[in-house]
Amino acid sequence: xxxxxxxxxxxxxxxxxxxxxxxxxxxxxxxxxxxxxxxxxxxxxxxxxxxxxxxxxxxxxxxxxxxxxxxxxxxxxxxxxxxxxxxxxxxxxxxxxxxxxxxxxxxxxxxxxxxxxxxxxxxxxxxxxxxxxxxxxxxxxxxxxxx
Numbered sequence: 001x002x003x004x005x006x007x008x009x010x011x012x013x014x015x016x017x018x019x020x021x022x023x024x025x026x027x028x029x030x031x032x033x034x035x036x037x038x039x040x041x042x043x044x045x046x047x048x049x050x051x052x053x054x055x056x057x058x059x060x061x062x063x064x065x066x067x068x069x070x071x072x073x074x075x076x077x078x079x080x081x082x083x084x085x086x087x088x089x090x091x092x093x094x095x096x097x098x099x100x101x102x103x104x105x106x107x108x109x110x111x112x113x114x115x116x117x118x119x120x121x122x123x124x125x126x127x128x129x130x131x132x133x134x135x136x137x138x139x140x141x142x143x144x145x146x147x
Contacts, residue, residue: 003052012099071104
């Protein structure tokens with residue numbers, strides 16, 4: 001359940017400000033946020049989210065209230081280069097940046113199961129492999145052993 005927006009004529013940095021705010025939210029909350037945000041990127045992202053919802057309803061027969069925005073990414077697209085005349089016959093570059101936006105939706109029950117399972121980069125196995133912090137006695141003992 002995903003949708004893509006290609007070659008959107010705004011810099012990726014500005015679009016990421018909006019996309020970061022809706023990542024992980026339920027769809028009704030994300031739509032409400034996008035409706036009242038004053039950023040320029042909010043309207044195209046809202047349309048993209050509505051497209052992803054329509055894809056989920058049509059292809060997977062799911063209800064919009066059960067969906068969560070699981071993944072959102074903004075990647076850099078092609079950059080148009082223009083030139084601005086400057087003093088003494090010099091030129092300065094003008095970069096007209098574009099971006100590609102992707103949104104992926106999952107059902108709320110599936111997203112909750114992933115989070116409860118400890119999936120992700122930091123898991124319980126990593127915590128078990130970490131060394132315990134040394135105490136003052138242990139530090140003195142290691143210094144004495146090195147001498």
